[in-house]
Amino acid sequence: MKALPTLPALITACFLIGGCDRAPVDDETSREPIIAPELRANQVAEAPSTFLHHAGNSKIHWQRWNPDLLQKAEDSQRLIFALIGSARYPGSYETLSALEGDPDIVSRLNNDFVPVLVDLDICRETALMASALSAEARTGVSFPFLLLLAPDGSPVSWLPIRYENDPALLQFFDNSVEVLARLWAESPKYVLEDSAAKTTLRKANIPAVDPAVDDPDERDTLYRSSIRRLTSFYDEDVQTLAGTGGLIPLGVLEAISVASIHPDLPDDLKERSTRTRDGLLDAILHSAIIDPLDGGIYTARRGSSWNLPIFIRDCATQARAIRIFCRLHVEGANPDTLDSAKQAASFAESQFRTSEGLFAMAAQPSPTPDGDWLWTIEQLKAVLTAEEYKVWDTLSEFDRLGNLPSEADPQRRFFRLNSLALRKSFEDASTESGLTEAEVRTLAESGRKKLLKAREERFPSPRPDGTPSATASFRMVSAYAALHTATGDPVWKEKAQKLGKLCRESFGDARFLNERPGDNPEPMSDGRALTYAIAAQAAMDLGAVTLEDEWNLWAQDLCTLLGENFVSGGDRLDEARPGSKVINLDYEDRSMVFGDSTAGLTRLNLSRLAALGFQTPPALHPWTESIPPIDENPVIYTDSINALAHGKLRHRIAVGPDAPAPMADAIAALPLERFERRSARQPGGTVEIIGPDRQASTLTTVAEIKALDSTKD
Template sequence: MTDAAPADRNRLDDEESPYLRQHADNPVNWQPWDDAALDAARERDVPIFLSVGYSACHWCHVMEDESFEDPDIARKLNENFVPIKVDREERPDLDSIYQSICQMTQGTGGWPLSVFLTPEGEPFFVGTYFPPESKRGMPGFGQLLDDITESWETERDGLEQRAEKWTNAVKGELEETPESAGEAPSETLDAAAQAAVRGADRDHGGWGRGQKFPQAGRVHVLLRAHRRTGRDQYRAVATEALDAMIEGGLYDHVGGGFHRYCTDRDWTVPHFEKMLYDNAEIPRALLAGYQATGDERYREYALETLEFVTRELQHPDGGFFSTLDAQSEGEDGEQEEGAFYVWTPEEVREAVAGTEFDAVDDDTAADLFCDRYGVTEPGNFEGRTVLTVVADSDDLADAYDLDRDTVETVLDEATAAVVEARADRPRPRRDEKILASWNGLMLSAYAEAGLVAGPGAVEPAVDALDFLREHLWNAEEKRLARRYKDGDVSVDGYLEDYAFLARGAFDIYQVTGEVDHLAFALDLARAIEANFWDADAGTLYFTPADGEGLVARPQELTDQSTPSSAGVAADLLLALDQFLPRDGFADVAETVLATHGNEIESDPLRHASLVLAADGYEHGGHELTVAADSLPERWRAAVGEAYLPGRILTRRPPSADELADWLDRLNLDEAPPIWADRDERDGEPTVYACRAFTCSPPRHDIGAALEWFETAD
């Protein structure tokens, strides 16, 4: 096939995205989103059919099996459209634009996202999953293709008018900012917390009355608001959500790690895919919960999750892979959702058979395991059981006439046997692309674990950061790529890539004290200002100024499955302003908060990350400057136990020579304010605590410095 007709064949076998390659054998002549595909649509003067999904998406697989493998549907797509496949994890800009159209016109969205576009990329029909034949009020996909083909031929003017209307609407939704900015919002933290309480499911935990999604940002809002106000209701709603996540089916009680969401109100049956970002954000929320409440379970589940990520999602050279699929091969050889994770009582008995238990026999151990995790003959998912915590150790000890320690020992041994048995099952597919943004979230989780559990916990993240700097960062041009896959680097970074990775690098600096990590965070922050900041509009855009021209240039202000990139960037710039105040980082953050102040105040809970940034701007963070050769271990442990939202932990080297070397590596002429005049005193490690523009005297006792924060707050 010649280059003149690229759309005459399926070109996805040339792509590195695992999702796109999954469709490389479809009879549909799938194209990647590139100039060749867009030019083909204009040359043929036919609509574009855009299908957006991701590799772990269950309904994406269903639509592929039902429709994209169907020869007749493939013929219709190939003859009358230019079909384009997009991995939403590689191209979140495209997904944001067309998902917003779906939300605006249909009132809902999701994946697979199915959009029909003019050759110029303007949308005129949108939906999500379509069955091959009409059912349950959904049009059949084959008939839909016929109808749109006919409308394009006979009613094209109407379709183009709709496309223009929708395009203008999405530009207004995603791109525009107020003509005049007000002031940065104030006291939105308490308003967001109140909204979180009003919307909470107090019976089952979390939010909503149907599907349950992890909402890590809301947990952070509630815990911070509780510290500020002392209102016990805030902490109760936060801990109810955390308890539901660790006790229900969202958590994999055998192998560790969290699934994407639960399909029911009581957190029993999950959608079984495991996303890297969830296994970053939920542990961070759990560690905050541990620091705020002292509940040891939160610490344990967070650390177990990071062990899962290290074991199953880390590249041998450091970076973190993206997802594990919801499906795996079932007993009949077909791909089944959840097959890897669910159990019957007989499968549990077979798994523990032959294990030597000191206090009980095999059958009793199996019964204990089943009673602990609710494994029954009827099951709770298609005749098998998703494991959930339904009985605690004390209840089991009473029921089996055993002491608590014996019950927990037996459960640990039985779980190990179940883990070993599950290892023989066909595993879910793994999407092995490495994304800068999701890796940045992961770095922050490991960094917090390093403070809570010790330096060894952060080592996987240090390896990952080295990997990302080597493969995705162009130090000469100060440019970040988004994706690495098998040596191939692609896609210019978006705001979330720069912001999340910069925050991750800064967080790793806080726990390790390695100044090169701080220098990298500062480089990324400067790049954020250079590439995404629009001073005239007073906002940070999601795409770089010199990026591809699309029908809209989106902003990302609300938290979705990941935090708002604008919120994380604003919070980060406020923190780094302590190191480079004359670079104007705080001015950028303040302007972003002022520009969107009315939006934040009108719906603070949807803007959780911007609310946290606004709170940091209004009240300042908890600053700890340690003047010492290294952070003393007992000081690390004390900081790791303390709940200090918005914490900045920095080490100032005590010697003049080392300080001069650090300033040189940071391209600074003088010590930044957070280090200035904060010397080691009396030859001993010295800590300086500051909060809300007020500082404590220098101290040699970290406990006294942490206590001072209680009075400063």
């Protein structure tokens, strides 16, 4: 969309230079402001978010993100000063601490604005808004994000905050708050009219909906073109795929792995997909993005190297990685993926499981690790014995000048520092070190424990968060279900079943989902559209491994609620329900800016429901036909690409209630999504399978069922 100049650009310039030209002074005499009592005190102490109630003792009168804000801002004749962040985004904690520690800024925010603190993990529409506004200003989105709103909800100005240090941040805020307060005081009419005009223009310029593609041949052509283009981005020499950005490319890995077994792709493209998958996966598995000390998976890298992560982990990333790693494993990828999935599950349980048995999204807000997470040679030798150091040196490739490539650290901020990673297999380390593989494993493990203890002493991990998250908890249901299909171990199925029931009781006991436990959610924690899509996916995953059809029925109910309450204009998926909206601007979440998109995951869910024999909820029918430009920019549409592939791979299995237990167990262990399962009346306990060609056949033995999953041979 074309950038919008004038006021946002004017104020952004003011942010940078600390002053601006005077706007026209209003001629009208302002009425007396009415300050609601709530604006005179901090309102986030009991908020449904640890990130928010962490600031509950702040002297800033932080308010919650809900529609009532607009009336309070109008009555008080103040701009809304919204700071959007999260405990899982670096700089959010530091920004809050710096603002709260400056008395002048505290006073200005309390007296001149309606200060609002927003957790983007529960108010996801604010993250989408930040992304859209950043694109409008031709800059990348980052958090925390400052958003100034007029009392009618129109954006006035915005700016991503890239935290570096307290003095720089305070100077920025000092200048920006002063300028905005003066501009609003001198000419509120000008600000209101300009921001309202820009909002009207934004509504007119919202991108068109994704076009419907009805012709099967055209859909097949789009799929082949997107996979061909996706694999063309891969550089085998450096094992990287251009255009994936800093997030761990889980969606890309899944899409090319699916393509490697797709029956309608030519052999050369399937072979290229396999090479791309294996090369990219090898680079990820043997990098610092997977922590070798505790098994946790980092969400993203900084710069160009996976050996320099952003040292923050969250539960959703662990769960999503587990599910996709398990899929990669059952489709014949690197066997280390299953070990990584199990380690990530252990890490998630130790760091994010709450006392109720649910899962939090992230740990409590805390300073972001930086160089403290890296090691000098001297620090490593002080912790490890000579034999342990030799093994870890072989595995991580230490260097006295630091083992990060110069392109990953061009400013040499981490000069002489080393990241830890299992860059080599234990077998290769054995050959290189002259030790037996058993000795390498023993020394690596004893060294791991010492290094983990030393790191905790240098920079303690943030304390666990006791606030359960619907998104994280439903994601872990899917993770457990995937681990069952990858291992056949009933323990994982039992965990999935127990957590699924608890999630349904905690987040879905009322008619609508809630982002946090409770029957009567306030607008802030009312379930967002992506939460419904994630919950529906988890329900079908649970139905697949338990063979209990009630979960498939609940998934259909969730999709029906999604269609009835989140679709506007007949063809757009809004992220928040009308009663929970603050800003009257709707950007459909159709591309993977923050992981799975709402539209892409919904497409996959609808395809799975159709395979199970359910009718598509009428309001969601457009998403069964529409396709985004997957062939132009496949990296950000891999969830929609996977939804398109699902129709060609899916098999529907009807399982009779009298099916022998060994047959039922074998069916439950089949890969998710490729085999959709329902309970049905089958004669004599037999099993019926209907393939993508809609041809039915009957299975009567465990061997026949296991033969369906040829990738496990």
